[in-house]
Amino acid sequence: MSTKVDPIAFLNGLRATRDFTADPVPDAALADILEVVRRSGSAMNLQPWHVVVVRDRAMLARLGAIGGNCGHVAKAPLALALIMDGKVEQFDTYDEGRLSERIMLAAEAHGLGSCIGWYGDPADAAAAKAALAVPQDRTFRTIISIGTPAPQAPSTASSPIRRKTLAEIVSHEQFGA
């Protein structure tokens, strides 16, 4: 069960969490997150994804040690590895973004924090694929760590984040207008 929220405040409240307590992610929360995954929209309804649920501490440490920005995975009780079908690169990447946002929001619905890790370097991606036995023809770049935010975890809801102003990012009727 998730608590009722104002949906706009819910969307605006999402922040990345990079440090977690040792508490496991409750099974009911994981079930909800996976159902949100299952119901996600995709280009031409291809649903070009597969998710590997990782809870083994040694594997989380191994995945967190690959790449420069995935250290948070080693601190999390759970991570979801997003394996994309690898058929249409543009759709895959776009749908990977849509799916990632939903996963983070589904975690937030249960009071859990999350953070996106990205194996951008091909060697890192290859190492990550080997760790999870992902077939060569699939794409694996994104891993999302999930857990209870550590007290005073960096980049949680209370911390300020610089965002551009509306004037910088919005035009009306024509670009720049």
Place this chain on the structure above:
Amino acid sequence: MSTKVDPIAFLNGLRATRDFTADPVPDAALADILEVVRRSGSAMNLQPWHVVVVRDRAMLARLGAIGGNCGHVAKAPLALALIMDGKVEQFDTYDEGRLSERIMLAAEAHGLGSCIGWYGDPADAAAAKAALAVPQDRTFRTIISIGTPAPQAPSTASSPIRRKTLAEIVSHEQFGA
């Protein structure tokens, strides 16, 4: 003001809407949607986006006539054109997906329907950029129509959508396990 919701049901309730009534999108709803855009997360917090708000009926008709899957734009009272910075293709596409999902959810928070249009063909993308005076070095592929769902609009919340089963899309600890 948006009504309180169960956030998991809110996420699972999102559907594409391809037909709209003539009702305009209320200014307060548009303001909320643009604030959600502004607060969206992005790779390295680059915020690599700019949004053009289109309400001019002639322009909506013009944009809806470009490409094979954007007819819904011509039926909508409003569309948001997502203009990406065009610096790092992979980040752009991934963040475009994250942003699109948030926009659709912010519309849903106000009881509005939405649909993603995609100018996948380079000639279509060029025509769309010309229509909105988008500089050549930016990327413009995604346009999201927003409005009040028409009665019995196809693909609204009550219609069934085929989704893969959890067994098809979820493994534990290793791919395929």
